Amino acid sequence: MRRFFYTLCQCTWGILQTIGGFFVFLRYIKCKHFIYHGAIFTEWKNPDASMSLGLFVFVSETLSQKEEGYREQVIVHEYGHTIQSLILGPLYLIIIGIPSSFWAMTPMMINYRKKNHISYFSFFCERWANYLGEKVTGESSPKQKFIDF
Numbered sequence: 001m002r003r004f005f006y007t008l009c010q011c012t013w014g015i016l017q018t019i020g021g022f023f024v025f026l027r028y029i030k031c032k033h034f035i036y037h038g039a040i041f042t043e044w045k046n047p048d049a050s051m052s053l054g055l056f057v058f059v060s061e062t063l064s065q066k067e068e069g070y071r072e073q074v075i076v077h078e079y080g081h082t083i084q085s086l087i088l089g090p091l092y093l094i095i096i097g098i099p100s101s102f103w104a105m106t107p108m109m110i111n112y113r114k115k116n117h118i119s120y121f122s123f124f125c126e127r128w129a130n131y132l133g134e135k136v137t138g139e140s141s142p143k144q145k146f147i148d149f
Contacts, residue, residue, distance in 0.1 A: 003038035010055040010082070013089040017097070021056030028058065036075055037137060039082045049104075050074055052081035052129075054092075073142045077121070080133025080141065084125070096125045 010018050025042060032043045036057075043061040050059045057078045063071035081100075085092045103109050103123045113120060121130055121142050130141035 006038040006086070007055060009086050014054040014085040014092065016054075016090050017085055017092050018054030018056065020093075021053030024051070024053060024058060025056045032061070037079055039079055041075065041078075050078050052078045052085070053097075054082065054085050057082060069140075070142070073140055076133040076137055076139045076141045077126070077129050078133070079137060080129030080131065081125075083132040083136055084129060096129075099123070100125050 025040065028042050028044045031045070034041050034043075038055075039052075039057050040055055041057045041059060044058050045061060046058070047060055047062050050063075051057070057075075059071075059074060059078060063074055081096065084096050088095055100123070103126070104120065112118070121127060130143060133139070133141050
């Protein structure tokens, strides 16, 4: 019943990001997929990149090549973003999606994190995703692990 309401909310309150996620899902339909707490995860070939769009989550297939347990921690983190989607609904893309993308992908922010040895997970929306993912699943997230893109 819990998963039913999770899916229903993602397909109504979180419809904007879920529609976007569905189109990305279709693009990667031939990749490996699995369900985690109701979210549809896709393992794509995009190295070191993960993305959460409503009901759909995309994680790098190379995560399992990282240190022991890191893949599972990133899955918890990305699931935390799906909970943010449930909380924020149509504001998710503005409050979480855009700032998170800017923090993750712009050379200025990447250089800033490297220069100052700042964890990617220290940014407000990433830290909050870790918290929510851990709270809802009872599993561990990457916390303040330092990662270098």
